Amino acid sequence: MATILVVDDELGIRALLSEILSDEGHTIELAENAAQARAARERSRPDLVLLDIWMPDVDGVTLLKEWGGAGLLTMPVIMMSGHGTIDTAVEATKFGAIAFLEKPITLQKLLRAVEQALVKTAPPRPAPVAPGLPSYARTEPAAGPSLGMSAAPSGHSAGSLAGHLPASHHGNALTSEQTFELDRPLREARDAFEKSYFEFHLAKENGSMTRVAEKTGLERTHLYRKLKQLGVDLSRNKRGAGS
DSSP states (O other): OOEEEEEOSOHHHHHHHHHHHHHTTOEEEEESSHHHHHHHHHHHOOSEEEEESOOSSSOHHHHHHHHHHTTOOOSOEEEEESSOOHHHHHHHHHTTOOEEEESSOOHHHHHHHHHHHHHHHSOOOOOOBOTTSOTTOBOOOOOOOOOOBOOOOTTSOTTEEEESOOOOEETTEEOOOEEEEOSSOHHHHHHHHHHHHHHHHHHHTTTOHHHHHHHHTOOHHHHHHHHHHHTOOOGGGSTTOOO
């Protein structure tokens, strides 16, 4: 995960971006003006800066120029503005910004821009090679879990169904095999499925409520309410937990 400096004179914007990016596992530094941004950049050496253009003392483009001229533009910078124009975006790019986000910033655009910025600046990592195979035999990423039902294997009663429905999280591995008892009221069977469904996504996204909300198509408030109703244990899916 990365250290991200958010520079914006609006408290609400700083709080919102901090919440979203912290939920993604990043360390967030906050600054409300250019002076604080300079100090934070020197102190934390961020991996990425989200920089507002319109600020009361020194505007974001001027600060961007300052960093570039002093050789301090060692991290990617994404500019933000609610009043920006194409000319402003082009100017910011010319002076070293790698992207421009227009306010109000949507969740999808924010996460995509941050991910792309960090990927571009991350050092390349060699692809893993399976033992005993030549160097050109690269391992392929495992396919995502299937949501298709399979026939119940031998050993399962006619009242149960073993499907590729992700549920459990053992260590750092996700298991996609889960048995559902069908000989029960519809509501109970549905709740069991939904609990397994959400537990899988929480494990897959390392407890990130933002990612799970995006993947499942639910608002965060609705998602929290749903997980509480189903009795999903959120603590074991938090980043850094011992699970």
